[in-house]
Amino acid sequence: MVYIVFLGAPGAGKGTQAASMARKLKLAHIATGDLFRQALERGTELGLKAKSYMEKGVLVPDQITIDMVLERISAPDSGGGAVFDGFPRNLKQAEALGEALARQGKAIDKAVYIKVSEEELLERLSGRRVCRQCQAPCHMSDSPPRVEGRCDRCGGELSQRPAATEVSIKKRLEVYSDETAPLIDYYRRAGKLLEVAGEGGVEVVGNRIVAALGGERL
Numbered sequence: 001m002v003y004i005v006f007l008g009a010p011g012a013g014k015g016t017q018a019a020s021m022a023r024k025l026k027l028a029h030i031a032t033g034d035l036f037r038q039a040l041e042r043g044t045e046l047g048l049k050a051k052s053y054m055e056k057g058v059l060v061p062d063q064i065t066i067d068m069v070l071e072r073i074s075a076p077d078s079g080g081g082a083v084f085d086g087f088p089r090n091l092k093q094a095e096a097l098g099e100a101l102a103r104q105g106k107a108i109d110k111a112v113y114i115k116v117s118e119e120e121l122l123e124r125l126s127g128r129r130v131c132r133q134c135q136a137p138c139h140m141s142d143s144p145p146r147v148e149g150r151c152d153r154c155g156g157e158l159s160q161r162p163a164a165t166e167v168s169i170k171k172r173l174e175v176y177s178d179e180t181a182p183l184i185d186y187y188r189r190a191g192k193l194l195e196v197a198g199e200g201g202v203e204v205v206g207n208r209i210v211a212a213l214g215g216e217r218l
């Protein structure tokens with residue numbers, strides 16, 4: 001059983017890397033942003049609850065998020081372990097996750113922190129677009145849409161995230177540095193942190209992560 005947490009600022013590339021590591025290690029990929037977007041797309045109660053927070057770029061309340069994740073890790077495909085992406089996002093979530101795993105005699109094995117300079121983050125984030133209909137993200141230079149201005153997933157119209165203004169990008173980075181960045185120390189103190197440089201292409205960074213995890217006995 002292997003449980004890995006991915007940490008990094010918005011724009012650090014942790015979603016891409018977490019998905020690829022989950023495939024390589026045959027672990028479930030649990031991405032809370034994706035779970036919320038799916039719920040929103042389906043129009044479920046969870047989606048409606050999460051909507052306004054997501055639009056503002058602030059965190060969805062902890063209890064909603066924690067309940068959703070705990071339900072997800074009890075699903076059958078989480079049996080071999082999981083890669084967490086976008087969760088935990090603050091100390092309360094980290095503690096809730098640790099306690100829930102401990103109740104089953106399990107624990108987080110490693111936290112992979114993808115480190116990118118603030119300057120680079122701002123540049124990457126301002127190229128992001130999001131689908132007006134299903135909220136799926138894409139990036140104009142890294143993963144441009146197949147049809148210009150249209151979502152690859154549902155064909156909906158792409159907009160700059162209402163968020164993708166300079167101000168709200170700053171807001172999301174601020175939420176990250178206030179609430180999520182303390183988790184770097186939290187996992188470092190627990191002896192679980194692996195720090196990886198996030199500059200460079202997707203493959204280069206992926207290889208660094210494989211090398212860092214490969215040196216560990218999981």
Ligand code: ADP
Pocket residue numbers: 010011032033034036053054055057058059060061065085086087088089093172
């Ligand atoms: P980003 O847009 O920063 O890449 P995600 O796609 O991971 O982030 O998440 C989108 C939004 O979903 C966040 O801005 C937040 O409102 C909500 N969200 C995702 N994960 C969490 C979490 N662990 N706790 C609270 N809210 C979350």
Ligand code: ZN
Pocket residue numbers: 131132133134135136151152153154155156
């Ligand atoms: Zn779409």
